[in-house]
Amino acid sequence: MHIVVCLKQVPDSAQIRVHPVTNTIMRQGVPTIINPYDLFALEEALRLRDRLGGEVTVLTMGPPMAEDALRKALTFGADRAVLLTDRSFAGSDTLATSYALSMALAKIGEVFGPTPIVFTGKQTIDGDTAQVGPGIAKRLGLNQLTYVARICDLDPAAGTISVERRAEGGVQVLETRMPVLITMLEGTNEMRRGSLDDAYRAARSQIVKWSAADAGITELAKCGLKGSPTIVKKVFAPQARAEKVQQIPTSDLSTDALAASVMAAIFQKQPALEGDLLRFAAGQ
Amino acid sequence: MTDAPKADAPKPAAGRAGTKRELPEHFKAYRHVWVVIECEHGIVHPVSLELLGEGRKLADKRGVELAGVVLAGDPLTAAQVAAAAFEHGADLAYVVTDPILAHYRNESYTRAMTDLVNTYKPEILLLGATNLGRDLAGSVATTLLTGLTADCTELAIDDEGSLAATRPTFGGSLLCTIMTLNYRPQMATVRPRVMSLPERTPGRWGRIVEHPLNLTEADIITKVLRFVADRESDKAQLAYADIVVAGGLGLRSAENFQLVRSLAEVLGAEYGGSRPLVQKGWISADRQIGQTGKTIRPKLYIAAGISGAIQHRVGVEGADTIVAINTDPKAPIFEFAHLGVVADAIELLPALTRAFRAHLSVNRLAG
Ligand SMILES: Cc1cc2nc3c(=O)[nH]c(=O)nc-3n(C[C@H](O)[C@H](O)[C@H](O)COP(=O)(O)OP(=O)(O)OC[C@H]3O[C@@H](n4cnc5c(N)ncnc54)[C@H](O)[C@@H]3O)c2cc1C
Ligand SMILES: Nc1ncnc2c1ncn2[C@@H]1O[C@H](COP(=O)(O)O)[C@@H](O)[C@H]1O
Numbered sequence: 001m002h003i004v005v006c007l008k009q010v011p012d013s014a015q016i017r018v019h020p021v022t023n024t025i026m027r028q029g030v031p032t033i034i035n036p037y038d039l040f041a042l043e044e045a046l047r048l049r050d051r052l053g054g055e056v057t058v059l060t061m062g063p064p065m066a067e068d069a070l071r072k073a074l075t076f077g078a079d080r081a082v083l084l085t086d087r088s089f090a091g092s093d094t095l096a097t098s099y100a101l102s103m104a105l106a107k108i109g110e111v112f113g114p115t116p117i118v119f120t121g122k123q124t125i126d127g128d129t130a131q132v133g134p135g136i137a138k139r140l141g142l143n144q145l146t147y148v149a150r151i152c153d154l155d156p157a158a159g160t161i162s163v164e165r166r167a168e169g170g171v172q173v174l175e176t177r178m179p180v181l182i183t184m185l186e187g188t189n190e191m192r193r194g195s196l197d198d199a200y201r202a203a204r205s206q207i208v209k210w211s212a213a214d215a216g217i218t219e220l221a222k223c224g225l226k227g228s229p230t231i232v233k234k235v236f237a238p239q240a241r242a243e244k245v246q247q248i249p250t251s252d253l254s255t256d257a258l259a260a261s262v263m264a265a266i267f268q269k270q271p272a273l274e275g276d277l278l279r280f281a282a283g284q
Numbered sequence: 285m286t287d288a289p290k291a292d293a294p295k296p297a298a299g300r301a302g303t304k305r306e307l308p309e310h311f312k313a314y315r316h317v318w319v320v321i322e323c324e325h326g327i328v329h330p331v332s333l334e335l336l337g338e339g340r341k342l343a344d345k346r347g348v349e350l351a352g353v354v355l356a357g358d359p360l361t362a363a364q365v366a367a368a369a370f371e372h373g374a375d376l377a378y379v380v381t382d383p384i385l386a387h388y389r390n391e392s393y394t395r396a397m398t399d400l401v402n403t404y405k406p407e408i409l410l411l412g413a414t415n416l417g418r419d420l421a422g423s424v425a426t427t428l429l430t431g432l433t434a435d436c437t438e439l440a441i442d443d444e445g446s447l448a449a450t451r452p453t454f455g456g457s458l459l460c461t462i463m464t465l466n467y468r469p470q471m472a473t474v475r476p477r478v479m480s481l482p483e484r485t486p487g488r489w490g491r492i493v494e495h496p497l498n499l500t501e502a503d504i505i506t507k508v509l510r511f512v513a514d515r516e517s518d519k520a521q522l523a524y525a526d527i528v529v530a531g532g533l534g535l536r537s538a539e540n541f542q543l544v545r546s547l548a549e550v551l552g553a554e555y556g557g558s559r560p561l562v563q564k565g566w567i568s569a570d571r572q573i574g575q576t577g578k579t580i581r582p583k584l585y586i587a588a589g590i591s592g593a594i595q596h597r598v599g600v601e602g603a604d605t606i607v608a609i610n611t612d613p614k615a616p617i618f619e620f621a622h623l624g625v626v627a628d629a630i631e632l633l634p635a636l637t638r639a640f641r642a643h644l645s646v647n648r649l650a651g
Binding site for chain 2: 126131135138187230245266277281
């Protein structure tokens, strides 16, 4: 079975700093990583391949340096990597991103064989919308399975798949037909350590690089800024809170005396709370 | 939604496709504000009511009507859900009732939604950023080829009457305001608890517009085999708790996290923690508070041994009173806490538990 995993290279936002004066992101020296949520999708794809045979292709749309993320995915054991890169993709919102990725996915199907399963992560940590997966599914007419916690059953011959999906207030067990798009929930598996063989292969692999034209994209008006119905009107820093913190003096107090003054300060801020708590305590 | 806005060089908007100010002619018929009322298994999700509160303000500013969209499996559920929408501010409800809609499925819900939008043409369409809302919003926006801004924290109408949707970006370090100028409807999702619940007006009623679902079960490929409801007892109710006690890495060990649970128990509170605690397995993922966890809006939030990173901050800022316990007087949490205590949480938490327990039992005896 041929499985494609869409993954994105993102700045390691734990290390992002905002310039205090200009309110701009200081990107210099910020390392990039594979979007952490996408690793759950990749691992699930690798497990399916190990069980059922076939290949895993990883796909990303991004600048040329996104190649690093793809190479990393190869070290985990992916078989093939496709980098979709073109200046016309700059400034894509989710609608434009899902358009470009869906065109590339169709092309991957033509060139490397049909793909009954496409995986994406739940969401990215920079775009953070969780909308690109559903967007791809809709454009390609794939049956959509989001927030999948577990793949229960997969019958390649019958073309059916059933999964546990995290829904509101419970778990849905869904059955559908392939081709499907699955967005994988976080924490559902643990990324393997790639083998030395994989690392060796990854270092030597050719990464397939496609421009918009290579991916069969002729309608550039659907790409990048032009193809994005949303525009960023302004970017600004969150406002600092006007009210200053009230520090509770701690000097010379025993811990119990300090606790008493913390409790008193809480009740002073929230006079109604004491009554709520007493009613709660009475109900116990 | 604009993906990773190029914040290091926020380019002037000129020259973009999205900036032509004149709305295309065929979009001019799009009017009114809609909120999708999410009701899996007959229970209205509170986020939908929060959105009605927000939608009411937008509709009033625009001088248009506010509608709730109700997709339900049976007429009784539909009526109850519509009633909730009216009581929380909707003027009318678009109702699609069909057994096919009893369980959420992407295909049937997307079809119902896109049919409604194409027939009745709203200018603004709001959904909760829940698993259901995010699953549905992406499909609807792609089908309609319109703009969608995810996980907004503020919604407003700009001078020209367009929806200005503000959301955190780069993990909350910055905010950005996003517009959908040339397409309709303008779509946005908002996470639970980001907006406050509007006042309920019992008995308030409105117009109902029924619309058929032009689908049969045979048309739908995906089947729901089972639904396993969460057991109430296992489920963290963080988002809607009145009091939340949380711990961070400052607690140093999983054993010490018990101190948080004990205080929570005395206060009848929910407990949670910062993300590293989930990664270490000290608490379950549904107890993570912050940008990639739960947004909370309690009356009282006690944070012990939490530094107050921006990703944590964005999830707790709606709390009425934030109490921070941290050994480091320079910890960022003191920039947004209301009450600060520079102290060792491992000592103070048990003392607080004792103090509250004693206070509550003495006063109960007295009262
Ligand atoms: C994409 C992304 C998403 C994220 N999402 C979230 C999220 O949703 N929620 C979240 O919480 N984090 C999130 N984070 C992580 C966040 O950036 C911080 O790393 C995290 O919140 C820090 O957790 P902490 O405060 O427990 O630990 P630390 O930052 O290590 O802080 C520990 C604090 O405890 C204090 N301390 C030490 N000993 C004691 C003591 N004895 N008593 C009292 N205080 C003590 C220290 O002074 C320090 O301030 C995210 C990060 C990324 C990159
Ligand atoms: N530029 C991209 N290249 C490849 N995959 C992407 C890209 N952007 C988003 N995705 C996929 O879509 C998922 C959801 O992204 P988002 O809508 O940005 O939260 C991610 O987890 C990725 O799997």
